Amino acid sequence: MNKDGDTEDRIFEAAQAAFHEHGFDGARMADIARRASINQSMLHYYFRTKEQLFDAVFRKAILAVLPPAIAILGEDGPLLAKLERFAHRYVGILQANPHIPAFILFELRRNPEAIGRLAGETAGPVFARFRGDVERAVREGDIRPIEPSHLLANVVGLCVFPFVARPMLQGGLGMGNEAYDGLLRTRADHVADFLRHALRP
Amino acid sequence: MNKDGDTEDRIFEAAQAAFHEHGFDGARMADIARRASINQSMLHYYFRTKEQLFDAVFRKAILAVLPPAIAILGEDGPLLAKLERFAHRYVGILQANPHIPAFILFELRRNPEAIGRLAGETAGPVFARFRGDVERAVREGDIRPIEPSHLLANVVGLCVFPFVARPMLQGGLGMGNEAYDGLLRTRADHVADFLRHALRP
DNA sequence: GTCTATACCTCGATAGAC
């Protein structure tokens, strides 16, 4: 598949493709080696075990998707503008990495507690602050009264769901690949719009 | 685990638990046999192969979740009332089967085309009708202008997402199991409310 | 229908030459 880059990079990219596609249990070390045009024993030379190779891939996926989102929610300024920025940047990130959300949810089942803890540590403080932001915006009449936890689930879900449920939605809506890509391209604007309407006092 | 019911039922229930928890690749036939307090060769006597046993479990999961949702969207009456009913009944179904959505999304990766086709066949006609309902509601001024495909993704996603992303959301929000269960209990009301506000003209 | 025993294979991991 790929002969560029040094060996470790080739292995990592091949592993990334395999794990994103099949998850930990479904991926095969032999397949990864083949994709990297390399011998299977090299995988162990560089990453010791399948588990460690997976961890490297998973860590990269998390870092690509979580910190940017958290950063936006932690910014200053009016809540509505922030949510709008969030929708645009987050959907943009997901469009650049469309398979990552499903990959993370996939892993969520193998290791719910670990990921829950991780989420608590990294996102916890920002979410707590977000809760405060919402309550203040409500008090000041910027948005209608709403429960912050539900709102957060809404915002994230509206951005992420079309990516993780793509095959089902696309099939159900009778769309082709191009049509659904078009829907994803307009997604950020739609979500921003939807939130603005849903939150107006 | 369970010695009631005839053998085939015991096997099916054990398989259901195992597949829901670990997915096809992660589930083990030996584990299923153990859960059913039965010999491993019995699995093959009743279901031939792991694949066929899985298919039986998957079919049941789809039937538990898809037709009821479709039925609601196909009903008559004003769009907003229908969406409200959808939120309540669908979240109710998911609460009774909280692991099914993740299970289906899981399988979505092993077999995207097949499930896409299935969704197209069963949900396609109803979704097409839903599109018409939305356009009519917009024309008649019942709701503000909105793109039907996006709206459908929103409605389904708002109901489903808190179930599939539970470990991550629960961890991020710093909630315990009881607190998150509470959030899920108020979810239907919240979604109905959120949609009503988001769609008012 | 249910059991035990086992065949057969795939997979992750290692040994050891180069």
Next chain:
DNA sequence: GTCTATCGAGGTATAGAC
């Protein structure tokens, strides 16, 4: 660092007695 060869565990599936 990279290869070939192979080990050993663990997986699905079957054979065959009862």
